[in-house]
Amino acid sequence: MYALVDCNNFYVSCERMFNPGLEGKPVIVLSNNDGCAISRSDEAKALGIEMGAVPHLISEKVDISQLKIFSSNYTLYGDMSDRVMKLLSEFVPRMEIYSIDEAFLDMSCMPFVNLEALAVKIKATIKQCCGIPVCVGIGPTKALAKVANRFAKKTNKAYGVYCAADKASIDFMLKQTPIGDIWNIGHQYELLLRRNGIFTGSDFVHVSEDFVRNNMTVQGLRLQMELKGTPCFEWEFEQEARKVICVSRSFGALTSDKAIMAEALSNFAAACALKLRRQQSAARELRIFINTNPHRPQDKQCFKSIVLQLDTASNSTPELIKYALKALDIIFKDGCRYMKCGIEARNLVAENNIQFNIFTAGVTAKKKKLLSVLDKVNDGMGKELVRYGIQGFTRTYKARAAKLSPCYTTRFEHIIKAND
DNA sequence: TCTGGGGTCCTAGGACCC
DNA sequence: TCTGGGGTCCTAGGACCC
Numbered sequence: 001m002y003a004l005v006d007c008n009n010f011y012v013s014c015e016r017m018f019n020p021g022l023e024g025k026p027v028i029v030l031s032n033n034d035g036c037a038i039s040r041s042d043e044a045k046a047l048g049i050e051m052g053a054v055p056h057l058i059s060e061k062v063d064i065s066q067l068k069i070f071s072s073n074y075t076l077y078g079d080m081s082d083r084v085m086k087l088l089s090e091f092v093p094r095m096e097i098y099s100i101d102e103a104f105l106d107m108s109c110m111p112f113v114n115l116e117a118l119a120v121k122i123k124a125t126i127k128q129c130c131g132i133p134v135c136v137g138i139g140p141t142k143a144l145a146k147v148a149n150r151f152a153k154k155t156n157k158a159y160g161v162y163c164a165a166d167k168a169s170i171d172f173m174l175k176q177t178p179i180g181d182i183w184n185i186g187h188q189y190e191l192l193l194r195r196n197g198i199f200t201g202s203d204f205v206h207v208s209e210d211f212v213r214n215n216m217t218v219q220g221l222r223l224q225m226e227l228k229g230t231p232c233f234e235w236e237f238e239q240e241a242r243k244v245i246c247v248s249r250s251f252g253a254l255t256s257d258k259a260i261m262a263e264a265l266s267n268f269a270a271a272c273a274l275k276l277r278r279q280q281s282a283a284r285e286l287r288i289f290i291n292t293n294p295h296r297p298q299d300k301q302c303f304k305s306i307v308l309q310l311d312t313a314s315n316s317t318p319e320l321i322k323y324a325l326k327a328l329d330i331i332f333k334d335g336c337r338y339m340k341c342g343i344e345a346r347n348l349v350a351e352n353n354i355q356f357n358i359f360t361a362g363v364t365a366k367k368k369k370l371l372s373v374l375d376k377v378n379d380g381m382g383k384e385l386v387r388y389g390i391q392g393f394t395r396t397y398k399a400r401a402a403k404l405s406p407c408y409t410t411r412f413e414h415i416i417k418a419n420d
Numbered sequence: 421t422c423t424g425g426g427g428t429c430c431t432a433g434g435a436c437c438c
Numbered sequence: 439t440c441t442g443g444g445g446t447c448c449t450a451g452g453a454c455c456c
Contacts (some may be wrong), residue, residue, distance in 0.1 A: 031425075295423060342425090
């Protein structure tokens with residue numbers, strides 16, 4: 001049996017935790033660069049604010065003075081997520097962290113436990129210890145646990161638990177679940193299925209396997225099996241090494257200044273190198289890209305990217321910066337107003353498995369030591385103190401984050417003060 | 421003024437091999 | 439009429455997730 005625990009409106013709930021005045025009010029959290037809404041309180045949803053809604057359109061629709069808006073504060077959300085996950089891990093022998101606000105719990109080795117009662121207890125504990133409301137769905141497969149979770153949220157959020165452990169409760173749930181609400185059925189598949197008269201989870205389960213295979217690939221077939229009760233999605237208890245590592249951001253303002261782009265790209269390359277070192281990988285290939293704003297048809301458009309093969313696989317900050325700047329020299333064009341750039345490390349190998357050549361073998365150990373010292377210093381400080389010159393200090397490209405809340409749990413100077 | 425960022429998996433089709 | 443057959447590897451593109 002699987003349980004899926006999912007935090008309700010997670011980012012909004014994190015903001016509310018440290019700002020109780022937000023309780024009962026419409027609250028939204030914006031994406032990077034304050035672009036669009038990515039987390040909404042129930043009150044904000046009730047006002048008709050959609051996922052992905054952009055602020056200037058929201059202000060046309062609702063009374064903006066009533067709405068509390070926040071930039072996303074990933075430091076805070078990441079730390080709150082760690083706390084929730086740590087608590088969850090105390091209830092079960094094994095769990096899989098699925099995303100920042102969701103985890104699958106392994107309930108298969110608990111034959112004498114009342115799973116629904118356990119779920120109720122988990123929910124209460126997370127609320128009490130972390131201040132975050134969650135819902136729990138239970139089912140014999142991951143997909144059914146997912147559907148059960150959504151069902152709990154929609155039908156009885158206050159109780160927040162649905163146990164789809166037997167045929168009757170599974171059928172009951174699938175009949176009431178619109179096809180588009182099922183995990184792994186996105187917009188395109190929803191349209192396709194509706195065109196073919198499939199409107200609910202229950203309809204989908206009864207469609208022929210051939211139809212599903214032909215129209216939705218083996219992934220669709222696996223999903224159908226899961227909804228019928230046969231597990232096809234495996235446990236992933238250990239976080240597998242990433243196959244691609246990408247760092248990219250939109251700028252706070254459009255720019256045609258190559259120096260600014262170089263600064264941005266250097267910082268993204270440094271972040272990318274750090275991520276590579278954290279998972280003990282090195283890249284054999286880098287893709288560097290720069291984009292103008294596709295939403296401005298009046299501007300000259302430029303979408304350039306280039307893939308560079310590295311002589312020797314690398315996760316070194318100065319190396320990646322060097323390649324990034326070389327790439328920028330090749331693809332940068334004067335006269336375009338750029339909105340975004342990024343770097344993607346691909347074709348990764350294990351760090352201790354790098355094929356050196358005759359020129360690089362000796363130097364690398366020394367470089368590696370230097371970088372590990374640099375990482376240690378920066379880690380100890382909780383922020384990036386030691387940097388390369390090209391990374392700069394202006395950060396003029398920086399994304400907008402006009403309504404950022406404090407890092408309540410990770411910075412001493414941001415800790416809440418109690419009035420005496 | 422103005423639309424996120426970071427991932428995964430699968431498939432079709434082309435290049436190339438014997 | 440009739441232009442091999444069976445592989446591998448790579449890439450681009452499309453679907454999905456939070």
